[in-house]
Amino acid sequence: MDEYAVSAEGLEKRYGDKRALDGFDLAVRQGTVHGLLGPNGAGKTTAVRALATLLRFDGGRARVAGADVRRDPRQVRRRIGLTGQYAAVDEVLTGRQNLEMFGRLFHLGGRRAALRATELLARFDLVEAGDNGVGTYSGGMRRRLDLAASMILAPDVLFLDEPTTGLDPRSRGEVWDAVRRLVAGGTTVLLTTQYLEEADRLASRITVIDQGRAIADDTPDGLKNRVGGDRIEVVAREAADLPAIAKTVARVADTDPTTDEPERRVHAPVTDRVAALTEVARTLQDERIPVEDIGLRRPSLDDVFLRLTGHGTQTEEAA
Amino acid sequence: MSTADLVDLSLDDRHGRAYWAVADCWNVVRRGLTHYRRQPVLIAWQLGFPIISVLLYGYVFGGAMKSPDGGSVRDFLMPGMFAMTMAFGFMNTAMAVVTDATKGVIDRFRSMPMAPSAVVTGRGVNDLIVACAELTILAATAFAMGWRADTGPLKALAAFALLLLLRFCLIWVGILLGLLVPTPEAAGGLYAVAFPLTMISSVFVPPSTMPDWLGTIAAWNPISSTAAAARELFGNPVASDGSWIQEHSLLMAVVWPVVVTAVFAPLAVRRFQRLSR
Ligand SMILES: Nc1ncnc2c1ncn2[C@@H]1O[C@H](COP(=O)(O)OP(=O)(O)OP(=O)(O)O)[C@@H](O)[C@H]1O
Ligand SMILES: [Mg+2]
Numbered sequence: 018m019d020e021y022a023v024s025a026e027g028l029e030k031r032y033g034d035k036r037a038l039d040g041f042d043l044a045v046r047q048g049t050v051h052g053l054l055g056p057n058g059a060g061k062t063t064a065v066r067a068l069a070t071l072l073r074f075d076g077g078r079a080r081v082a083g084a085d086v087r088r089d090p091r092q093v094r095r096r097i098g099l100t101g102q103y104a105a106v107d108e109v110l111t112g113r114q115n116l117e118m119f120g121r122l123f124h125l126g127g128r129r130a131a132l133r134a135t136e137l138l139a140r141f142d143l144v145e146a147g148d149n150g151v152g153t154y155s156g157g158m159r160r161r162l163d164l165a166a167s168m169i170l171a172p173d174v175l176f177l178d179e180p181t182t183g184l185d186p187r188s189r190g191e192v193w194d195a196v197r198r199l200v201a202g203g204t205t206v207l208l209t210t211q212y213l214e215e216a217d218r219l220a221s222r223i224t225v226i227d228q229g230r231a232i233a234d235d236t237p238d239g240l241k242n243r244v245g246g247d248r249i250e251v252v253a254r255e256a257a258d259l260p261a262i263a264k265t266v267a268r269v270a271d272t273d274p275t276t277d278e279p280e281r282r283v284h285a286p287v288t289d290r291v292a293a294l295t296e297v298a299r300t301l302q303d304e305r306i307p308v309e310d311i312g313l314r315r316p317s318l319d320d321v322f323l324r325l326t327g328h329g330t331q332t333e334e335a336a
Numbered sequence: 337m338s339t340a341d342l343v344d345l346s347l348d349d350r351h352g353r354a355y356w357a358v359a360d361c362w363n364v365v366r367r368g369l370t371h372y373r374r375q376p377v378l379i380a381w382q383l384g385f386p387i388i389s390v391l392l393y394g395y396v397f398g399g400a401m402k403s404p405d406g407g408s409v410r411d412f413l414m415p416g417m418f419a420m421t422m423a424f425g426f427m428n429t430a431m432a433v434v435t436d437a438t439k440g441v442i443d444r445f446r447s448m449p450m451a452p453s454a455v456v457t458g459r460g461v462n463d464l465i466v467a468c469a470e471l472t473i474l475a476a477t478a479f480a481m482g483w484r485a486d487t488g489p490l491k492a493l494a495a496f497a498l499l500l501l502l503r504f505c506l507i508w509v510g511i512l513l514g515l516l517v518p519t520p521e522a523a524g525g526l527y528a529v530a531f532p533l534t535m536i537s538s539v540f541v542p543p544s545t546m547p548d549w550l551g552t553i554a555a556w557n558p559i560s561s562t563a564a565a566a567r568e569l570f571g572n573p574v575a576s577d578g579s580w581i582q583e584h585s586l587l588m589a590v591v592w593p594v595v596v597t598a599v600f601a602p603l604a605v606r607r608f609q610r611l612s613r
Contacts, residue, residue, distance in 0.1 A: 073613065094449040103438070107367065107371075122454075123450070129343055
C-alpha cells in the first residue's frame with residue numbers, strides 16, 4: 018500500500034478557456050481526514066469528481082487507494098465512496114431499501130446486501146427510521162443514510178463534497194460524529210468544505226485551493242502560524258491608558274503593537290503565549306492600569322484564508 | 337477494513353462483465369418498480385389524463401358524435417388514447433432521469449463498480465414494463481366501456497407491440513431530455529411543448545377534419561401513424577382520407593420509431609458518456 022491514499026500531481030481540467038484545475042497537487046495520508054478548502058468556484062468539486070473517476074481530466078496524474086485513476090477507474094470505484102453536495106439517495110424508497118439497492122449494485126448479492134443494510138442502519142443510527150420512506154427524513158438523517166450508502170463496501174477512501182452544507186448545527190454535529198467514527202475504523206476521508214470551522218475540527222491536514230491550484234498545504238495549526246501565530250490583545254477601560262498599555266505589550270511582543278483607538282484595543286503577535294499573558298497581566302496590575310479585557314487570540318482559518326487568497330471565503334466569483 | 341464490518345464484503349469474481357451488465361440493469365429496474373409498489377398512486381397519476389379523456393369522450397360527448405366513417409367515436413378514440421399515453425411516457429422518462437441527475441444518484445451510480453450501461457438500460461426496461469401495465473389498465477377500462485377489438489388475439493397483440501414500439505423509441509428522447517434540462521422544474525415546462533405535439537395528431541379527431549396545413553402536420557405526426565395502425569389492427573374505425581401517409585400507417589408505425597431510435601439513441605448515449613467531460 019502507498020503511504021498516501023490519494024495523490025494527485027499537476028491535475029488539469031479545462032472548460033473552454035476556463036481552467037477549473039490548473040496544476041492541482043494533493044497528497045492525502047492513509048487513515049486521515051484531509052480538508053480541501055476554497056472559495057466558491059475554486060475547483061473543489063472538480064477535483065473530487067476527477068479523483069472519483071466521474072470526470073476525465075486533461076492532464077496530470079492521480080492515484081486513489083493504490084490504483085491509477087485514469088488507467089484503472091474500475092479498480093478505483095471498488096475502493097471509494099462518494100458523497101456529493103446533495104444526499105444522493107432515492108426519496109421514495111425506505112432507508113433500508115436504498116441500502117439494499119446500492120448493495121446489490123455493489124455486487125454483494127441479495128442476501129449480503131440485506132445483512133449489510135441492517136448493519137449500516139445500526140451503525141448510522143437509523144434503525145428506527147429504516148423502514149420509513151426517505152421522503153420523511155430530516156436533512157441530517159438523509160445525510161447519514163447517504164454516508165451509509167457510500168460505506169457499503171467499506172471503502173478505503175471516502176470523498177465528501179460539502180457534506181454539511183445546508184444542515185442545521187445539530188445535524189452537522191451528527192455528520193461530524195459519523196465521519197469521525199469512519200476514520201476511527203480506518204477509512205481515509207477527503208473532505209471539501211467552505212466552513213473553516215468544519216475543516217478545523219475534522220481535518221488533520223488542509224489543502225487550500227484557489228483558482229484550480231493548491232496554494233497551501235499544512236496542518237490547521239501550521240496554517241494559522243503562517244498568519245503570525247497567536248496574538249495578545251488588551252482592551253483598555255480609558256482611552257488615555259492606551260499608550261501605557263502599548264508600552265507594556267511591546268515588552269513581550271514580537272513586533273510593535275498595533276493600537277486600535279476606536280475599540281480601545283492594543284494587540285501584537287507573541288511567541289510564548291502563556292509567559293506573555295502572565296507578564297502583561299502582572300505589569301498592568303502593578304501599574305494599576307484598569308483594563309476591560311485581556312486575552313490571547315488564535316488566528317482563525319478565516320484569517321488564513323484572507324492572507325493566502327487575498328479574499329475572504331464568502332467572495333462570490335464575478336463570472 | 338474496519339473491525340465493525342461483520343458481513344463478508346469480498347468481491348464476487350465468479351461472473352464476467354456481460355453477466356453484471358444484465359444483473360445491474362435488473363437491479364436498477366427493481367428499484368423503479370419498487371417505486372410503484374410503495375406509491376401505487378403514481379400509476380393512477382400517469383393514467384389520470386387518458387382515463388378521464390376516455391370517460392369524457394365516451395360518456396359526455398361520445399353519444400352525440402359519430403366518427404367520419406360511421407363507426408362509433410368511442411372505438412375510434414380508444415386506440416388514440418393508448419397511443420397518446422405511450423407518447424406522453426417520454427415525460428416520465430425525462431422526469432425520472434433529471435431527478436436522478438440533480439439528486440446526484442446518477443453520479444453515485446457512476447462512482448460505483450456497477451456496469452455504467454445499466455443506468456440507461458435499467459431506465460428503458462423499467463419504462464417498458466410500466467408501459468405494459470399502463471396499456472393493460474387502459475385496455476381494461478376501455479373494454480369495460482364497451483370498446484372491442486374484433487380481429488383476433490394476434491392482431492391485437494401486434495397493435496400493442498406497435499404501441500410499445502412507440503414508447504420504446506421515445507425512451508431515448510426522454511433520456512436525452514432528462515440529461516439536458518437542468519432541473520425537474522424545467523422538465524415540467526416540457527409539458528407545454530409535449531402537449532400540442534401530442535394533440536396535433538389523429539389521437540382525438542381525424543386530420544381530415546382539421547385545416548389543410550394542420551391536417552398534414554397531424555397526419556405526418558408519428559403518433560398518428562401508431563394510432564392509425566392500432567385502429568386498423570384492432571378493427572376500429574380508422575377514418576383515413578386516402579392520402580399516402582394515412583394509407584401506410586402500419587408501415588410508418590414501424591418506420592417512425594426506428595428513425596427516432598436511430599437518431600436519439602446515439603444522442604442519448606453520447607450525452608450520458610459526456611457526463612464525464
Ligand atoms: N461543466 C462545467 N462547464 C464549465 N465550467 C465549469 C463546469 N464545471 C465547473 N466549471 C467551472 O470551474 C470552476 C471550478 O468549479 P467547481 O465546481 O469545481 O468549484 P467549487 O470549488 O466546487 O465551488 P463551490 O464552492 O461553489 O462548490 C468554476 O469557475 C466553474 O464555473
Ligand atoms: Mg463545489
